[in-house]
Amino acid sequence: MRRRMSWLSLTCAVTLAGCSTPMFTMPPGPQDYRIGFHDGCDDGYAYAGSPFYALEESTQPAPSDEVYASGWQAGFEQCKNHYQRVQRVFSTVLGPP
Numbered sequence: 001m002r003r004r005m006s007w008l009s010l011t012c013a014v015t016l017a018g019c020s021t022p023m024f025t026m027p028p029g030p031q032d033y034r035i036g037f038h039d040g041c042d043d044g045y046a047y048a049g050s051p052f053y054a055l056e057e058s059t060q061p062a063p064s065d066e067v068y069a070s071g072w073q074a075g076f077e078q079c080k081n082h083y084q085r086v087q088r089v090f091s092t093v094l095g096p097p
Helices: 002-017 031-048 066-094
Strands: none
Touching (some): 031 066
16 A cells, blocks of 8 residues: 555656746746746756756856846746655655655
């Protein structure tokens, strides 16, 4: 039973962790902020090691576009932290007894 629950939890978490944040679920704000959030979120998942995102040479956007840059930073941090939290749960649940 425990093994079945572990696999079910793993399947659900991998499915959720692999999904990019859809544009309609972005935080409220100007369009540039929302686009920056989306781009930063994808980079955050890749940085944290999600197998669904390719790690490219991503850098923080130029501060000249302040609204986009702040959205990118917020998305990057939120999604990076989310994926790392999922990894910690998996390590705890599926790690050695």
